[in-house]
Amino acid sequence: MDQQIGELADQLEPVTDDHVSKSIRSLLAAGLALPSGMDPDKAPDIFGFALAGVSSCGVQKATTRIIRGEYEINRAFVPTPPEFAALARKEALAIRADLNRLQLTKESMLDARPHEKTDAAQMAKIRDLVSRFKQQNPAAERCYAAPVKEPMTQEQEEYWAKIAALPPAGGQNETV
Numbered sequence: 001m002d003q004q005i006g007e008l009a010d011q012l013e014p015v016t017d018d019h020v021s022k023s024i025r026s027l028l029a030a031g032l033a034l035p036s037g038m039d040p041d042k043a044p045d046i047f048g049f050a051l052a053g054v055s056s057c058g059v060q061k062a063t064t065r066i067i068r069g070e071y072e073i074n075r076a077f078v079p080t081p082p083e084f085a086a087l088a089r090k091e092a093l094a095i096r097a098d099l100n101r102l103q104l105t106k107e108s109m110l111d112a113r114p115h116e117k118t119d120a121a122q123m124a125k126i127r128d129l130v131s132r133f134k135q136q137n138p139a140a141e142r143c144y145a146a147p148v149k150e151p152m153t154q155e156q157e158e159y160w161a162k163i164a165a166l167p168p169a170g171g172q173n174e175t176v
Contacts, residue, residue, distance in 0.1 A: 001106050008099040011057035012092060019056050020048045023063040027078045030067045035080050050081030051088060058092030065091070 021044045028034070034043055051059060062084065069075050071087065079087060118126075152160070 001102060001109075005099065005102050005106065008095055008102065011095050012055040012099065014053050015051050015056045015059045015088075017044070017048050019059060020044060020051050023047075023059050024078065026063055027066060032066070032078045033076060034078055036077075047081050047084060050085040054085055054088045055092040055095070057095055058088035058090075061091035062087040 024044055024047055034040060038046065065071055066073070066079065066084075066087070071079075073079055073083070078084070
């Protein structure tokens with residue numbers, strides 16, 4: 001899972017100026033013209049500025065989809081720098097979502113691991129805290145130690161016996 005997370009994180013690395021130039025050259029080689037009024041010598045810098053911080057995979061996917069004509073845009077021209085950046089960011093969303101999903105899965109798997117057993121010192125500390133709480137809050141004793149007014153039926157005894165036989169939650173074998 002760490003390998004998959006690493007691969008997705010690599011794909012989401014910001015685009016480099018070299019990658020931007022390569023994408024623009026690919027679009028021009030495919031027969032698309034630069035937006036009207038744009039100086040061809042300044043195009044890589046302008047597109048580089050617009051694409052700063054955008055992932056390389058987003059730029060690559062957007063370039064591929066523009067060349068294939070998969071967007072509802074003017075297919076005779078390279079999209080303007082802001083349009084191209086928006087398309088590239090949109091293409092990176094799926095990768096970003098996959099990365100987030102994997103990270104959350106990894107975190108939940110780590111949280112689901114059995115916790116260490118409570119040692120004797122921790123148990124003594126817990127008992128001491130409970131005892132002090134009971135001394136300081138005598139009214140609270142009534143909440144969890146209410147007297148039973150009538151005896152349990154056979155059915156109730158069986159029900160509570162089944163519950164008592166269940167293993168503790170979280171894999172811990174000791175109780176407070």
